[in-house]
Amino acid sequence: MLLIDFIKCIKYVFKHEGFDVSLPTVYGYLRALEDSYFFHRVPRFDIRGKTALRSDEKFYLCDVGFRYAMTSSPVRNYGHILENIVYLELQRRFKKVVIGRIGEREIDFVAESSDGFTYFQVAMSVMDPTTLERELSAFNSIRDAYPRYLITTDRIGSGRNFNGIIQLNAADWLLGIS
Numbered sequence: 001m002l003l004i005d006f007i008k009c010i011k012y013v014f015k016h017e018g019f020d021v022s023l024p025t026v027y028g029y030l031r032a033l034e035d036s037y038f039f040h041r042v043p044r045f046d047i048r049g050k051t052a053l054r055s056d057e058k059f060y061l062c063d064v065g066f067r068y069a070m071t072s073s074p075v076r077n078y079g080h081i082l083e084n085i086v087y088l089e090l091q092r093r094f095k096k097v098v099i100g101r102i103g104e105r106e107i108d109f110v111a112e113s114s115d116g117f118t119y120f121q122v123a124m125s126v127m128d129p130t131t132l133e134r135e136l137s138a139f140n141s142i143r144d145a146y147p148r149y150l151i152t153t154d155r156i157g158s159g160r161n162f163n164g165i166i167q168l169n170a171a172d173w174l175l176g177i178s
Helices: 003-016 023-035 065-070 078-093 129-137 170-175
Strands: 039-042 044-046 058-061 096-102 105-113 116-122 148-152 165-169
Touching: 003 023, 023 039, 039 078, 039 096, 058 078, 078 096, 078 105, 078 116, 078 170, 148 170, 165 170
Parallel strands: 044 096, 116 148, 148 165
Antiparallel strands: 039 058, 096 105, 105 116
């Protein structure tokens, strides 16, 4: 979700509840939540130009338990939860983690270390060939030779190599087994 859209959504909720707040006030609240380690604001990165983009930030909770505390719905979006968990682990392992943008495509995460970049796509499952193709196609426009990984919960297919894109099982990767 774009930052400005996120802020406008929050402003709408306040207005619906009878409170009139300005966009700068809502932005201040978001900054305070970020400063208090409620969530991380993750910028986008232009992979071709190797530069930070000024908009289109994403937000990841610092503790996925907050998600359960904030909603009473039994429906869980496990794909988003897995993406959030992978982000938190990448934050631990790498010096910098951003969202990748290459043209109209998005790479879930671009992690930077002293050795260069590593690219990550995250999906609950790629057992469906359409989902597998969609996740792999995100890497197609990248022209450098840095490592690329597809992290899923699938046990079947873990370790497969798709023209240099390695599929990893999320649990094994989190435990440092793969």
